[in-house]
Amino acid sequence: MDIVNSFEIENEVFYYYDLKKLTNENKRLEKLPIVLKILLESNLRKATNKEQFEQIINSFENRRNDKISFYPSRLVLEEFSELPIFIDLAVLREKVDILGGDLKKVNPQILIDLIIDNRFLEENVKSSKESEYNLVEEKYHFIKWASHNFTNLRIIPPGSGICNQVNLEFLSTILHVERKDNKFFLYPETILGTDTHATMINSLGVLGFRIDSIESQLAILGLPVKIDFPKVLGINIFGKLNNAVTSSDLVTFLIEKLKNSNINGELVEFFGEGLEYLTLEDRSFISIAAPKYNASCSYFAIDNKTIRYFKKTRGNEDYGKLIKTYLENQGLFYTNEILDYDKIIDFDLSTVYPDIKDKKNLNESLINLKKFPLMKKGNFLKDGDIVLSLLFTSKLSLHHLIHSLLLAKKAVTLGIKVNKNINAKFVIDTNIKKEHLESLNLIRYIEDLGFEIKYDEYHFNSSEIDEDIKKDILTNNLNLCSISSQNIDYLENSMNLIKSNYIVSSSLVVFFSLVGNVKFDFENDVIEIIDNKAVYLNDIWPTNEEVVSYLGKVDYTLYKEIYKDIYKGNEFWQNLNIELSNTYNWNQDSTYIQASQIITQENFISDLRIENAEILALFADNISTEQILPSKNISLYSPTARYLEEKGIKSFEYNDFESRYGNFEVMIRNLFDTSEVKNMMISKEGGYTIDYETHEIVPIFEKALKSKSENIPQIIIAGKDFGKGKTKYWAIRALKIIGVDIIIAKSFDEKYRKNLINFGILPLEFVDDDIESIKLKGNEKITIINEKIKEKSIIDAIIKKESINISIELKCRLDNDEEVNYYKEGGVLNFLFKNILNSSL
Missing domain, CATH: 3.30.499.10 (Aconitase, domain 3)
Structure with a gap:
């Protein structure tokens, strides 16, 4: 079905994928919540054939628990949390350069805004701690080089403001304009962000989600984010506010009500007459708080209030007209219509009292x-x-x-x-x-x-x-x-x-x-007697209309002044000199940034063949990502401390692991380096194992790198719920770098399992056995041979234990064909890197 349509504004023709054409023929889609219509439009726009097109429509008609895709038009990243991905792209450029390929094709696949907040006041850093000055200078130097070499990357340098505020007041465009076949196509702006306040943009009518650093890498390299078909909770705001109640009280009460509403990852969409009491700033506070009440996002559809704010902060009347025309044509502009929500929660404004x-x-x-x-x-x-x-x-x-x-x-x-x-x-x-x-x-x-x-x-x-x-x-x-x-x-x-x-x-x-x-x-007491007349709260309490009238007088040209030089940066940034080279000149002495190892598996894996693998570590149940890769400060006498001392860094200059996020040498030494975890192969706590060749207790990373250099496979074995907790990029990437190809556990945290596959590490689960039943000590050798890798298949493994062989069954936790295909390519990231590499040659 052809749903492309167009309209004309100021003698310019704009094309779009017309949802009204679709809903006229599919009435069940007509009352979809606006957040779902935005997701529907993007999925249909990306459909490559008729079968896929019809499957998408069927999913949205029936609102089944299918997987759908979220296609971001832009990523908003804060500070240096995504530094490793740009380091990877810089290393990939070197590979392309050596092979004589086109360096210009090694770029992020979607638009990225990297906003560098002022975490350090550079003019004070040098006078206080030389190590902190080096940290800022080295990271800024690399990022400034990246900004000159990668397209689709915009750097908002230090001195420009807070990430979510800059996004709301300046960067967001509400609509994305794309040139395709010499035509201008419009579609809703959709955003992913790693900042804790990424959901703030939903207050502007822009659908945005917060993601972790691994998901952001996949998006940067061109993959959509896969999500379960979402439930949408409608919040109906109605009634009138009591005396002494402000919109800040309303925001507080609304957030508290949502916290007590048993929300479990739903998308929250607001409607109702009471929205008139909420300014866009109020909406932003509610949207920021979405994680507090366990919503994926809290969305406010675009209305006249949004358009006014956008036009005033951007100073562009014509673009505001374009936004409204597109949204009205698509049925995406707010009309206070009750849509087909999965559930509606009523919120009566008369129940709100002053928050004290x-x-x-x-x-x-x-x-x-x-x-x-x-x-x-x-x-x-x-x-x-x-x-x-x-x-x-x-x-x-x-x-x-x-x-x-x-x-x-x-x-x-x-x-x-x-x-x-x-x-x-x-x-x-x-x-x-x-x-x-x-x-x-x-x-x-x-x-x-x-x-x-x-x-x-x-x-x-x-x-x-x-x-x-x-x-x-x-x-x-x-x-x-x-x-x-x-x-x-x-x-x-x-x-x-x-x-x-x-x-x-x-x-x-x-x-x-x-x-x-x-x-x-507040209702009855007198404030003061003036000229024999009692003055009550109502006599001096401003109305919403009075406040709105004053807001209309605000001089929004101040925003132009604030953002006119946003890409210029402060003096520190301007004075930072970089070489205008096509590839980055790595400083081998740097302890903050080092070239990474990216393409780890050049050949396609057709079958599983692991022979005489060594056990690197045996762990009990409930090993968390924080235990796999601790985020504590760098301790004295640790493997990381020894590395830094060898580089001439003294203990008072160590800083923390987060500050050295761009150096894989630091991160691999941090694996399991905490007293909260113990390798059952030895009596010592922390990130250590035994080298059975020398019978010495050595750091896990050291033993793994030694075996990797000798082409000996390494396996980690664990109990239940391995990898639970907050997603941590290096809690998987570091394992891959040191040569861990397989992890066998009684069970995995689901998100960690998926991320293991992203990095090309195979998750296998015990079927009937575990560490205790097999009485594993860690000196055993493991052989796993399987001629065909299939989803959820049962794989036979042989454990060579002293003089006997024990056969056990393991379940392959590649749960679908997509995961199987990505694993065979060496992981999702490896697959995407190879695609970029191949397209550049």
Whole structure:
């Protein structure tokens, strides 16, 4: 079925894969949630034949538990977490260069944005630690070389901002434009990211997922990410907010509700009339929090609010029109229609109350301050009185700041001031927030109200409390309070004076500063009597419409100023000189970056033939990736420490394993190097084994490399659930480098099993046996010969144990034809590298 269509804007024709053509003929697809329509479009666009096309439609019609593909249009990577993949590509360039191939074809297969956050302040590093300066310089030097040599790679150099913020405010385009057959094709932008806040982009209507470094490598080299057909949970937001409730309270309550909704990896999609209360910044907080409530992502479909934000931050009216036209043509623009969700959860805004947290117990929200005990009175203070209020702009959206300052403006207009006993501070953390608020003429109201303006991070000290107040507190043992918009340690040396400390919304910081005591009834209590008229909360509480009106006045040209030189970088980056060479000039003395070993299996594996393999290690149950590759600091006298000492690195310059992520020599020495793991072949804890030739206890990596040089196969044997825990790139890659070709276990963590295949390591499982039943000691030899490798097949193995041979059965954990084919190619990464190599020759 041909579903290609087109439309014209400003005399330019754009083509797209028309979902409405499809849904007109397949009514069951018409009510698909928008996230599923985006996935449907990408899968159909990538279909290569009619059979595949129809299979995709069938999967989405029936929403079966099939595997579908996620095709990213772009990857967003932070800092140096993906350094090994670029090192691999640089090594591949060398191979192509030696063989006389085309270096220009060795590139990432999709667009990558690598955002280098300021983890180190380079101008200070050199004066503090030479080792840290070398770390920054060597990594930046390599990345800058990569930016000049690889297409499809954009580097956002240091000094540009935080990864997810740069992506939201500048990089994301919402639509991806691709030139194909001399036509411009449009499709939704889809993003993968390794940063913990990768899901933030869903607030902009861009479908994005967080992935681990191994999955990102596969995507960089051209493979889609395979996912189970997702369930979609619809969140219906309706009703009206109560007095004293802000959108920040709404965000907090919504996240808490989702945490208690037994979400298990579903995609969450929001709809309902209550969305009008959520700014795009509010939506971003909810989207960032998706992992906290176990959702794969929290998605907000694109609406007029999204388009306005996009046009203002990018300053492109015509492109905004293009986005809206495409989305409306596709049925992807938000219309508040109830779609065919797997489940709907209703969220009534009237159930939301001001979020007030006790600083001593942050898990206890909704503290009922009306029940605050009032027992003691002093000369001019009593229990529950507020003596300190701190309003911080950091971590606050512009929407919340404007609401707070409009509250201050209304109070000032009526002649209400901050309570005389309160030390009130307003702390502005960035120049752009200061400029925004000054352009709206709002800062003066918070100052007129009685707040002192501060322009840096602020720490309260007890010396700032008035002496009369101190005396009243101490003499009468009063339980006085502080109110803050942020959980920071601002009560240095003053906990003995201020006993009750609360974290509230920014607007409630302002409000409580007016009333002076935490025991206040928002519905009924009077703030102050002005001209014989009682002033209540409703009289000064800004409406959502008032806040939106001010947001419309924001000068978004400031974003142009911020991002105009985004690719330029700071002075450190600009002064970093690199050789303009087609291949990288490796520094053999570097302890941070070294050329890796990539293509590990040149020949296609047609059968399994392992003869007289040695056992490298025997491990018990539940060996985690953290035990396989510990992330602790480099300890003295460890194999890694000896390597660094040989390179002239002293103990105070070791840094940690994460900082040396680009050096495989470091990572292989770190294998099993923790007292939390023990090789059952020896009595010593950590990453050691026995060399039965010399009868010495040696590091595992050392014995493995020796056997590898002698072409002796190496096998690791373990108990149940081998490889559980967080995915770690080097917890598999390092094993492959030292020559481990097979791991036999009672069972594997499923993700670890798949990643073993990605790197060309064969996972085999005991059928009826285990380490204990066979009474393995580690000095046995193992032979495994199988003429045909098949999915889930049973393989015979012979264990040569002293004077006898023991035959056992092992289950091949290549679970489908795809995994079998990739293993035969030496692993998925090996297969992709070879494809790039071959296309370059």
